[in-house]
Amino acid sequence: xxxxxxxxxxxxxxxxKCRKALVPPTAPGPGASQCPRCSTIFEYEVLPxxxxxxxxxxxxxxxxxxxxxxxxFHAEKRAAIACxxxxxxxxxxxxxxLDGRHICPSCFSSGRKKGTLANLDQFRISWxxxxxxxxxxxxxxxxxxxxxxxxxALVFLGIAWRKPGSVTGRRRIFxxxxxxxxxxxxxxxxxxxxxxxxxxxTSGSAAP
Amino acid sequence: xxxxxxxxxxxxxxAGAGGFNRYSLWLGADHLLSVGGSxxxxxxxxxxxxxxxxFVWRRTKAxxxxxxxxxxxxxxxxxxxxxxxxxxxxxxxxxxxxxxxxVVWDFLRGPSxxxxxxxxxxxxxLYSLNREPDLRKLLxxxxxxxxxxxxxxxxxxxx
Numbered sequence: 056x057x058x059x060x061x062x063x064x065x066x067x068x069x070x071x072k073c074r075k076a077l078v079p080p081t082a083p084g085p086g087a088s089q090c091p092r093c094s095t096i097f098e099y100e101v102l103p104x105x106x107x108x109x110x111x112x113x114x115x116x117x118x119x120x121x122x123x124x125x126x127x128f129h130a131e132k133r134a135a136i137a138c139x140x141x142x143x144x145x146x147x148x149x150x151x152x153l154d155g156r157h158i159c160p161s162c163f164s165s166g167r168k169k170g171t172l173a174n175l176d177q178f179r180i181s182w183x184x185x186x187x188x189x190x191x192x193x194x195x196x197x198x199x200x201x202x203x204x205x206x207x208a209l210v211f212l213g214i215a216w217r218k219p220g221s222v223t224g225r226r227r228i229f230x231x232x233x234x235x236x237x238x239x240x241x242x243x244x245x246x247x248x249x250x251x252x253x254x255x256x257t258s259g260s261a262a263p
Numbered sequence: 264x265x266x267x268x269x270x271x272x273x274x275x276x277x278a279g280a281g282g283f284n285r286y287s288l289w290l291g292a293d294h295l296l297s298v299g300g301s302x303x304x305x306x307x308x309x310x311x312x313x314x315x316x317x318f319v320w321r322r323t324k325a326x327x328x329x330x331x332x333x334x335x336x337x338x339x340x341x342x343x344x345x346x347x348x349x350x351x352x353x354x355x356x357x358x359x360x361x362x363x364x365x366v367v368w369d370f371l372r373g374p375s376x377x378x379x380x381x382x383x384x385x386x387x388x389l390y391s392l393n394r395e396p397d398l399r400k401l402l403x404x405x406x407x408x409x410x411x412x413x414x415x416x417x418x419x420x421x422x
Contacts, residue, residue, distance in 0.1 A: 069386050071321045071379050079317075097321040100402060103413045105316035109383055155292075174294075177307050184302035221305055223272040223289050223298060 068105075071097050079105060115146025127159070138162055176222050182215035183227040186234035190241055205241040208234055272296060275404060277397035279390040286390040290405060293412065295380075297389060308387065310380055312405075312412035317381040320398060326375040333369065336362040372396070 068079035070090035080086055080101045087098045115132030118125055124134040126146035134144035138159040151163050154174050158166070166172035189208040194201040212235055220226050272289035279286040289296040295315070297308040337359045344355035378392035392398050 067384070067386050068317065068319075068381060069379075071319050071377055074386075095321055097319055099317050099319040101317045102315055102409055104314065104383075105381070107413075110313070174309070178304055179307075180304045181300065181302065184304070188302055221298070221300075222307055223274075223296065 070095060081106070113147040115148045140166075173222060179220075179222060181221075181227065182211045182218060183220075183230040183234060186211035186215065186238065187230050190234055190237040194241065201241050202245040205238040205245070208238040209242075212238070275391075276400040277389075277391040277394065279393050281390060284390075288389060288391045288401065290408070295405065297387075297391065299390065310382060310385075310387075312409050314382045315380060315409060316383065318378060318398075318402065319381060319386075320376045320378040320392075320395075322395070323375045323377050323393075325393065326369060329369055329375075330366055333362045333366045337366070 068077050069075065070077055070093060072095040073090060073093040075090060075092045077088070077090065080088075080099065083101045083103050083106060085098070085100045087096065089096050115126055115129055115135070118131055118133050124144050126132040126134050126149055127143040128149050129146050132146035132148070135147045136145050136150050136157050137143065138145055139156045140158050140162040143159050143161075145157070145159050149159055150157050151160060153163070153172060163172070167175050170176065186208040189204045189211065193204045197204075212231060215227075215231060272291050275288040275290050275295075277288055283301045284299050285301070287298050287300075289298060291309070293313075294309045294311040297310070299306045299308075340355045340359035340362065344352040344359060347355065373394045373396040375393055376395050376398055378389045378398055380387055380389055392401065
């Protein structure tokens with residue numbers, strides 16, 4: 056087995072129980088070890104990246120000739136590629152590869168702000184889940200407002216219909232259906248109850 | 264090893280739950296996606312194949328604690344069934360049998376583990392992986408992807 060040299064990146068090879076920093080394995084592949092502090096026996100599978108050391112960014116090449124195209128952000132560096140979003144020329148340092156596309160740092164930051172780069176999403180609201188919460192849980196505590204919650208749930212379901220769901224592509228169809236049925240049922244029930252109350256009130260007030 | 268198109272994911276073995284959250288792990292074109300979600304929303308963490316340095320795991324006592332709880336339930340319901348001298352006793356015995364089934368099911372799913380993924384700057388627990396058979400299955404499935412992404416790293420490590 057090849058013997059690698061522990062690198063800076065290997066310093067966070069920790070005990071999975073007490074988090075003590077351990078001497079990392081020196082060969083890729085599976086293995087087992089014991090923590091000297093807490094005596095926990097643990098297993099691992101080491102990959103070549105641990106032994107290869109940290110990845111280093113490629114610096115842009117310097118311009119040799121004035122006629123060569125230069126990087127938009129570094130005038131003294133040779134352009135290696137064009138941004139696939141805005142078309143600016145980029146050196147190797149400014150080229151960011153994401154989702155198989157090459158983009159510049161400014162398109163990257165604007166894409167992050169607008170949420171157009173799916174691979175940068177860290178959180179997504181589940182609108183079907185919120186709709187279900189509105190019709191199933193909230194009326195338990197605040198039942199006089201049930202029709203309002205049901206209307207909110209229908210709005211959330213409308214948003215869920217238009218907005219992309221989970222990053223993984225899962226659609227919460229069952230939750231959507233359940234929330235729709237409950238919201239419509241609660242609205243019809245509230246209307247029926249409201250009508251009965253009004254009738255009862257008017258007939259009661261009309262009586263001598 | 265079929266490469267997945269960008270922004271499409273395939274579900275990997277294992278599923279975990281803690282509090283109101285549910286956890287799962289997905290295979291992307293060039294990364295693993297750890298999803299932690301509740302009814303309100305989903306949180307994502309990505310581990311790129313080229314950056315994953317190791318998987319570390321240890322066995323936990325969760326299985327034994329759960330089995331102890333199931334067995335206590337079995338004993339409790341069986342005692343109730345034994346105590347009552349009426350047709351209701353069969354309900355208690357039925358509940359006890361249900362918990363016996365839970366014990367068997369828990370054992371069949373394999374030992375419980377706590378699994379961590381290590382990159383150059385992270386040592387993160389994967390809450391979706393809490394059974395050893397699931398972990399082994401996952402490693403078998405993702406090893407070709409990791410190997411392909413780290414082929415250059417492997418060469419430099421040999422050199």
